[in-house]
Amino acid sequence: MNERVTFQLDRPDGEDRGPSHCTLTINDSTLLGHEATFRILTKVTVKDSDPVNEEEVHFSTDLMLDQPAVRIDLPDEPLRTFSYDGPSISIRTLAWLKVDDGLIFDTKISQDLPVHPIDKEKPTGDPIRTIDPRDDFSMTANIGAISWPARLLFGLVVILALGMIGGIFWVLHHDLTVPLGQEIFFERGDSPMETLLFTLAGLFFIVRASWSLMKRILRRYILLTRPEPRSAIRLGDRIPVSRLVAGQSRIDLRNIELRVVAANLECGQVWRGRGKNRSLESFEKAGRAVTLYTKKVAHIPVGIPIADYFTGDVDFTPMFKALYPPLEIGSSHGLKVYWEIQLIHRDLVDQELRYDDLDYVYEDFLEA
Template sequence: MSERIRIRTERDHDGIVAIVLPIDPEVVGRQAELRLVQRARVKRSDPVHKERRLSTHQLVLATGGSRISLGRTLEEVFAYRGEALDLELKIELEVDDGFFFDTEIEHDLSSYGRLPARAMPPLPHKEVHSPKDRFNFIANLRAIPAKARLVVLCLLLVGGPVLAVNAIVGARDQFVPESRTWFYDHSDSDGESESPLFKALAGSGVLGAMLWAAIRHQLKKYMSFAARLPPHLSLARGSRCSAAEIVSGAARVPIERAVVRIVAYNREHGQYKDQEKDGKKTRTVIKDFTSDARGIVLYEQQLLYLQANEPIERNLAGEVVFDAMFDSLYPSVRIGGSHGLSLCLEAQFLHPDYVDHDVQMENPAVAEKDFFAPRA
C-alpha cells in the first residue's frame, strides 16, 4: 500500500504537519483515518504490545495531497530503544478501501520527539543497578549477630539435605515403573508423559532460590542501612543535597574498603503471554514483567575504615548533584497502566567481604519538563 500512498512529515511554525499524498488514482476520494500513536513494543517471546492514541484525524484522500496539522502533540512524548522494551512514535493511516479489511500503513516519527539526545552513561547499565556481589561467606557469617548466624546454619543443615533427598527421589522415580514411584509420577495433569527427574530438579531449583534468599537476608544483618530523600527536596536541574542527608546506617563490626553509591536508572515495564496448568487444561495468562535498564551513578565515595557502630553519614562528604539524571535517563511514562518506563533512585553499600545492601527510595518528585530542556 505504501506504493499507492506516501506520507511525509515536516515542521512549521505550528508544530508538525503530516502530508498524505495518494499515488494510485484508485484511492483518491477514499475515507481515511490518521492516528498519531505512542506504542510500547515488548522485545521478548510471546509479547503483549500496547499503544496509546495521541490524536486522531479524519480525512478524504485528495489528488493534490492532504495536510494534517499534528500541532505540538509530540513536544512531551519521545521514542526509546531499550533492553526489553521499545517506545515508538508512529503515524497510522487506515484507508476505508476493503470489504472485510481496511488497509493500514505506518510512518515513523521517532526523530520528531522534542527530547534531546541522551548522553551516553559511562558504565554498562548492569554495573549501575546490579553490581556483582562478591563476598566471603565465612567472614560475613562471623560478622552477623549470633541469632542470625544460628538461623543461617539451621537453613543450611535442614535445607541442604532436603534438596538432596528431593533430587534423589526424582532420580529414583525416573527409573521405576509408574506403580512403584514414591512421589513423582510419570505424567502431568493432562495425562501426558513428563519426567519425574525434571519435576524434582524444578522443585529443587525453586526451593534452593528461596533458601538462598533467606540466607542472604540473614547475612545482611552485619549492619543497618537506610536511605530516603529529604522531604523538602524535589528533583530538578540544579537540585543538590548532601549525601549525609540521604544515607544513614551503622555496622556492628568495623568496616574497611566499603563504597557508598547513589544511582538512578530507568525501569522498563511490559507484559507477555504464558501458559499455565489449570487442572487438566492449559490456559494462556498475561503476566507483567520489569527490566532494569539505562543507569547513571550520581554519587560515589569510598570509606576506607568505619568503626563499629559509627554512623555512616558522619563519613560522607560532598553533595549529590542530580543534573546527570536529566541528561542521560528518560522521564517516566505509562501506556495503558502496564507498559512504559519508570525512574528509580537507589542507595547502595558495596563491600568486598560482606553481602551488599541496596535501598530504593520511594516515588521521588521529579520535574519531568527538565528532561526536555537543552543540556547546559
C-alpha cells in the same frame, strides 16, 4: 517510508505545545473515497524471540479520505513521547492509518513521526554492572558479622531449602517406582522431557527464593534507611549524602565504598516455556546508567553513623543529562528513572537503598 500516504506534523511556535495538526497526503488514488481511522500512538517493541509488545494511543479519529490532502486538527497539548533504542526495548511514535477499502483485509499504513528529539550521550560502562555490581563476599565473615538470632534464622532457611529439595527428589523417585495410578505429582504418562522441566523449575524456584532470603539475612550487619521523606528530584538539585542515607553498623567496617547510581530501567514482558508451562514474565533491565557519587573510607567504627564519614553532596544534574525521561506505556512497558545508594564491602554482602518511587518533571530531562 510508505509512498501511498505521507504524514506531516505541523508544530506551532513554542516548544511546550504539541503539534497543532497533521496533514495526510494521499499519493495512491485508490484510497480516495474510503472511510479511515487515523491514530497517533507510541509503541514499545520488546527485543526478544517471544516478545509481548505494547502501545498507547494518544489521539484517534475517524475521517473520510475525500481529497488528496486531508488536514486533521490535533489537541493543543504537549505530546510527551520520544524515540528510544535500547538493549531490551525500542520506543517509537507512529502515525497510523487504517483505510476501510477491503472486503476482508483493510489497508494499514504507519510512519515514524518526528516527535520532539531527545539527544543523549550514551554513558560509558556496562549499565547492568553499574546498577548490579558483582557481589563477592566471604560467607564466614558475613555470618560472623550478623547477630545470633540472624544466624539461627539463616540456618533455618538453609535447612528448609535442603528439605524442600530433598522432598522434590523423593516425590520424583516415588512416582517413578510406584504402580501406575498411585503417583503423587509426576504422572507416569508425562513425557521424560516434561518431567525433567517440572523438576528443574521446582529446584530453580527453591534455590532462587532461598538464596534471596539468605542474602537479606546476611545484610543485617547494617540497616540503611532514608533519613527524611523525599518525593521528587529536580534538575540542579545538590543534596548532602547525610540527607539521603542513614545507618549504623554493628561491626567495624573497613575499606567500605558508598556509591550513588542512576539508571533508565527498560520495562516489558516476554513469554517463557511451552504448552501448559508457558507463562508471562515481566522484566526491568538497566539500559543506561550513570554514577553520581562515589567515595571510599578506610574505617568506620561500630555504632558510628556512616553519614559522618561520607560527606559532600550528590549532584543530580548528570542524571538528567544522561537519562531519558520516564515514559510509561500501559502498566508493564516503557522506561523508568531509578536510582539507588550502594554500600560495597569486599567481605560482606553489598547493601542497596532504593529510590524508585520519586516524581520527576519531564522538561528537566529536555533542558539538561
